[in-house]
Amino acid sequence: MALSKTDTAETAPVAREEDTGARHVAIIMDGNGRWATQRGWPRLAGHRKGAEQIRKIVQAAPDLGIRYLTIYAFSTENWKRSTAEVLGLMKMFRLMIRREADELARQGVELRFIGDRTRLDPLLRETMDAIEARTKGNTRLTLAVAINYGGRDELRRAALELARDLAAGRISEEEVDEAAISARLDTRGMPDPDLVIRTSGETRISNFLSWQAAYSEYEFTPTLWPDFTPGELADILARFGARERRFGGVAS
Structure with a gap:
């Protein structure tokens, strides 16, 4: 099924990136x-309905000022x-993935x-691998899709890679900083x-x-994912745009 245009009833006024500052949005x-x-209904029916909402959110995201979208599809605990x-x-x-490949490529989405x-x-x-190469x-x-993903497991794998690089002399102890760890995470190359x-x-x-989410803002909504619309996303982004982010500092 191709990515379809958002229904008029679910379309919210466009919020540009400069309005919200939410360049990277991650969704559980x-x-x-x-x-x-x-x-x-069977649980899988809910997952299929949820997949339809992904299409709508992906299509709406760029017009809402989102440049990076990360979605949690399947955890290491699932x-x-x-x-x-x-x-x-x-x-x-x-x-x-097979069905959406053509449309994602057409829309300019990197998966x-x-x-x-x-x-x-x-x-x-x-x-x-094939759709990553294609897009x-x-x-x-x-669009980053987390499959068999866990934050602790990701850090474990990053630590192992860092240990191997240290043992091989590709990096020195003095060079082990936050940037060195971030460069070995699955999200390397993406902003937090x-x-x-x-x-x-x-x-x-x-x-x-x-x-990655150490200084992220959080929004918890009672809406079940199959009912989550671009309109609600736009509302959340508007609220986010009104927040003051100090990153450990003090208000100016």
Whole structure:
């Protein structure tokens, strides 16, 4: 299914980047399963509906001033879910990536994946690699999809890479600073998120972007992800634009 234009009822007034300052927005897309359960449907039906909302948000993001969008699709802890749900999600990821490739490329979206790929199905990894290569260099929006991602696991992998580089003499102890760590994270080359949004009413970060979100602003909304619209995103961005970010300093 191709990325479709946002319905008029869900379209909010455009907020430009200079209005909100939210260049990088990260979203914990929570509530798919509950949305389906409330309707007496299988949990995977909620995930499919949630995928439709991703299309709408991706399409709306550049006009809302967003240059980088990171979405939490599957965590390192999500393997604890039922085998049927996990297998269904992996199949859905693969089919969605294939279906969306043409439209993402046409829209100027660069797609990249963050997380540990070693546990993923080889066919899914091949599909991920192919669309990353195809959309590399697109500049309208960078969409980072977190699959088998955990903030602590990412830091573990970065620490191992840093240790190997130290042992090999590629970096000295004096050069180990925050920039050296950031350069070894999955999000290297991307700015830290300005704003992290979590849907469904939960108020925790669930191991998402532990390092990168140290100074991010947070917004928790009770809306379940399948009901989250570009209009609500625009409202959240407007509120974000009114916040004063001091990064540990004091108000001027």
